[in-house]
Amino acid sequence: MAENMEQKQTAQAAQTAQTVQTGAFTEAAPVMKKRKKNRKKLIRRIIALVLVVALAAAFIVWRRLHPGEADSAEVLTEMVYRGSITSVVKGSGAAVAKNSASITLVNGGKVLEVLVAEGDYVHEGDKLYTIESESAVNAVTKAEKNLRAAQKALNKLIEASRDLNVRADYKGILMNVEDCPVGETVSSGTTVATLVDNTRLLLPLYFSYSYENEIAVGQSAAVSIPASMAQLDGVVHEIHKVQRVSDEGGMLFEVVIAVDNPGTLTEKMSASATLESDGETIYPYEPGELKWFRSKSLTVETGGKVAAAKLYDYLPVQAGESVLTLSAESSQDEIEDQEMAVQAAEEELERAQETLDALNGIAPIDGTVLSLGVQAGEEVKSGTVAVSIADTSTMIVNTQIDEMNVSYAKAGMMVDIQLWENQMSGTIESVSLTANSENGVARFPMVISVDNSEGLLMSGAYVDYSFTASQSEDCLIVPIQCVKSAQDMNGESCKVLFVQSEEPPENVAELSVDIAEIPEGFWPVIVETGISDSYNVEILSGIEEGASVYAGVMNNESGGIGMYF
Numbered sequence: 001m002a003e004n005m006e007q008k009q010t011a012q013a014a015q016t017a018q019t020v021q022t023g024a025f026t027e028a029a030p031v032m033k034k035r036k037k038n039r040k041k042l043i044r045r046i047i048a049l050v051l052v053v054a055l056a057a058a059f060i061v062w063r064r065l066h067p068g069e070a071d072s073a074e075v076l077t078e079m080v081y082r083g084s085i086t087s088v089v090k091g092s093g094a095a096v097a098k099n100s101a102s103i104t105l106v107n108g109g110k111v112l113e114v115l116v117a118e119g120d121y122v123h124e125g126d127k128l129y130t131i132e133s134e135s136a137v138n139a140v141t142k143a144e145k146n147l148r149a150a151q152k153a154l155n156k157l158i159e160a161s162r163d164l165n166v167r168a169d170y171k172g173i174l175m176n177v178e179d180c181p182v183g184e185t186v187s188s189g190t191t192v193a194t195l196v197d198n199t200r201l202l203l204p205l206y207f208s209y210s211y212e213n214e215i216a217v218g219q220s221a222a223v224s225i226p227a228s229m230a231q232l233d234g235v236v237h238e239i240h241k242v243q244r245v246s247d248e249g250g251m252l253f254e255v256v257i258a259v260d261n262p263g264t265l266t267e268k269m270s271a272s273a274t275l276e277s278d279g280e281t282i283y284p285y286e287p288g289e290l291k292w293f294r295s296k297s298l299t300v301e302t303g304g305k306v307a308a309a310k311l312y313d314y315l316p317v318q319a320g321e322s323v324l325t326l327s328a329e330s331s332q333d334e335i336e337d338q339e340m341a342v343q344a345a346e347e348e349l350e351r352a353q354e355t356l357d358a359l360n361g362i363a364p365i366d367g368t369v370l371s372l373g374v375q376a377g378e379e380v381k382s383g384t385v386a387v388s389i390a391d392t393s394t395m396i397v398n399t400q401i402d403e404m405n406v407s408y409a410k411a412g413m414m415v416d417i418q419l420w421e422n423q424m425s426g427t428i429e430s431v432s433l434t435a436n437s438e439n440g441v442a443r444f445p446m447v448i449s450v451d452n453s454e455g456l457l458m459s460g461a462y463v464d465y466s467f468t469a470s471q472s473e474d475c476l477i478v479p480i481q482c483v484k485s486a487q488d489m490n491g492e493s494c495k496v497l498f499v500q501s502e503e504p505p506e507n508v509a510e511l512s513v514d515i516a517e518i519p520e521g522f523w524p525v526i527v528e529t530g531i532s533d534s535y536n537v538e539i540l541s542g543i544e545e546g547a548s549v550y551a552g553v554m555n556n557e558s559g560g561i562g563m564y565f
């Protein structure tokens with residue numbers, strides 16, 4: 001047994017030694033072979049990559065040097081087909097309140113109270129705030145006074161224009177007349193004569209207060225005129241209880257005696273009179289002087305040119321008799337001038353009232369208060385925008401439409417309005433007849449009205465609009481890129497399609513300039529186009545349904561793929 005164990009141990013030791021040797025050999029040899037193999041593979045890959053790059057570069061150079069020898073472009077065609085097309089006009093614009101107003105202070109002052117806040121809805125006539133300003137109140141009072149005076153003067157002119165004559169109010173004679181030749185212009189307010197009532201004269205006399213109770217109005221008097229030694233009957237016309245002191249210290253009162261004029265009496269003639277009372281003759285303190293019974297200045301009420309005149313000193317006239325006649329034309333001119341004065345006074349009052357209203361803060365319209373520029377207790381200056389109000393129930397979108405689509409836009413047409421995800425309806429309110437030109441494009445201002453009762457639109461927001469310009473059913477249609485712009489042999493602009501055909505069609509067109517991009521086998525045909533959308537265009541004439549037309553090419557030049565139309 002011991003011998004067997006020894007042999008077994010000897011065999012295991014030999015096996016172990018062999019394994020170690022074998023392991024040392026096997027670990028070293030494979031590593032050397034792998035490194036050599038990887039290096040060779042890397043070298044081969046680098047060489048292959050260099051060759052590919054060189055070939056690609058050579059191919060690109062050859063392509064550019066021999067473009068006609070490369071057949072890498074694919075011609076694209078489209079069929080003319082029958083369908084329907086809708087032309088939609090789109091645009092955008094800013095929304096603002098259709099009706100808005102602001103109050104700007106003309107006068108400054110102290111803000112006493114503010115009755116509203118931003119965002120409040122107010123009605124026209126509501127009081128918004130109060131500002132104290134005495135000068136504004138005085139301006140209104142003065143303007144009202146000026147207007148009343150101007151209106152009164154106008155009414156007077158209108159009344160006077162109904163009778164363009166200067167007339168005598170009563171019987172008498174003319175004195176102190178002015179020279180007014182026919183054709184001369186006489187201004188309103190000009191005094192042309194003095195009318196004197198010489199049918200009677202007045203004689204003021206003074207009597208002692210001793211006879212105060214013995215003299216009465218209506219009492220008869222005997223009037224004597226020393227110059228003519230005439231004795232005339234008179235009557236006590238007035239009694240004035242004045243207190244004149246005579247040279248002797250007596251107290252006197254005035255008695256005015258009226259006497260009819262027999263035609264020989266005139267003003268400033270010396271005269272005296274006696275009265276009778278209970279058989280006693282009452283004498284005046286001293287003689288007096290005769291005075292005209294009454295007199296009046298004859299004045300032109302409405303200025304103008306003199307048409308006729310009877311103006312002479314001492315000329316007897318009857319009551320109602322015309323002494324001056326003016327032309328109607330000149331009278332109308334003066335009335336028109338005064339009407340302008342009334343209008344100016346009205347405007348002055350309106351401005352003054354607006355200034356006062358601004359200080360009193362009266363809402364000019366129904367609407368929402370957008371901004372407030374005043375606070376209670378502060379001093380504000382003129383020019384301050386006190387409040388801005390807008391009626392946002394109806395908004396308008398101010399936009400422009402180009403000359404290609406302006407003919408489709410009509411007042412009253414419905415328009416789709418979009419604000420982000422909100423859809424609304426609008427109505428074209430107006431389209432201007434005058435365009436604004438910019439960069440060679442004519443654009444016409446257009447106003448769209450939008451119902452904003454739900455309050456979705458805010459002032460200043462930008463919205464998109466669209467409306468259907470026109471629609472065609474069962475019509476010929478091609479993609480829009482197929483239609484080319486060209487010129488015929490007469491130099492006239494035209495639209496063409498290039499029809500694919502082995503032989504030229506009967507209506508082939510001759511163009512003044514060939515379009516180089518069109519390949520062989522396609523022939524130009526002039527067509528009439530109709531409406532279009534973003535992708536297609538309507539063909540009205542010049543081609544038939546089913547025709548194949550040039551649309552472009554598919555090209556992979558320079559290693560890339562591109563489409564060219």
